[in-house]
Amino acid sequence: MDMCVVLPEECISRIISFTSPRDACRSSVVSPAFKSAADSDAVWETFLPSDYQQIISSSSSTTTATLVSLSKKDLYFYLCDNHLLVNNGTLSFSLNKESGKKCYMVGARRLSIAWGDEPRYWTWIDQRLFPQSRFAEVAELKYVFWLDVKGQLETKILSSKTNYVAYLVFKFANSRRGFESRPIELSVYPEGSESETRRNKKVVLDPPRNSLPQPYQRRGDGWMEIEMGEFFNEHGDDGVVVCSLFDFDGFRDKGGLIVEGIELRPKNY
Structure with a gap:
């Protein structure tokens, strides 16, 4: 039975949010319905640190204004592939791509x-x-x-x-x-x-x-x-x-x- 027919997208997103960033990316290639659920902000918000907004707002990076407009998935991968300078430029912050740590x-x-x-x-x-x-x-x-x-x-x-x-x-x-x-x-x-x-x-x-x-x-x-x-x-x-x-x-x-x-x-x- 096609799970996409039985469950609404919000339920699929909720299930995927209990997995990992890697699993979410894999789920997105299952079907168009899974892709919509797996790429949703509801999923990727759970993979971001709980204080990510505070970290971004404290950054001295010139890209801070741009970051808040990104989807949560794009923001996640931006923070994995780049670093933000915080604490007056004396610390740099990023995320581990596999775990979001x-x-x-x-x-x-x-x-x-x-x-x-x-x-x-x-x-x-x-x-x-x-x-x-x-x-x-x-x-x-x-x-x-x-x-x-x-x-x-x-x-x-x-x-x-x-x-x-x-x-x-x-x-x-x-x-x-x-x-x-x-x-x-x-x-x-x-x-x-x-x-x-x-x-x-x-x-x-x-x-x-x-x-x-x-x-x-x-x-x-x-x-x-x-x-x-x-x-x-x-x-x-x-x-x-x-x-x-x-x-x-x-x-x-x-x-x-x-x-x-x-x-x-x-x-x-």
Whole structure:
């Protein structure tokens, strides 16, 4: 029996809204009636975050006015394929295409960087020299013995019941040093947790190019990323997650690391 004859479009839309974005797209090719139901705003509104209107209204993007006029399906895929700058341009927001879960990148200006305001240690580079960056500025390490970079994000703005992975998004300058042999310490942990309970990983950030596997992945936007750690955001309570990059070597300095930010994305299933 043809379900489209038995059930009105509103009921079909309601059923599809309990599935996933992938299933909704598949349903749209079943028949014209299914396509109308599967493409409806009623379906795609359920796949968007509950606070998507607030996020869009807080964006500094020039396309904000255009976004509110899109259908909910078009808006969903726009947010998957693009990023919105929020929080005065210090955070970027997007959606995971498979799940609709929230993704955020903490820009370099929002990171806590030890001696980040001292030009002899770190310099800030305008986006005009790094047009592939989504932020107005990136940070370049010039000279330190003590590397200490932290990103913090309130868990309440992330998707609940979601396993997140944090990534350092970076490049190397043509001249770099101090990262080719000594491992740096990466960690992701709740703010206020005891150091003994944190799960740290140590990685050589710039090993010889002929060594496999390389610790980082090359991204489609021209940057590289390396996994820092993961955490499960259960309820999205008013906590804070901390992502840390640390090393101290009193005998050899470091330089040439260019940081765009730290990105938090839902873990792929």
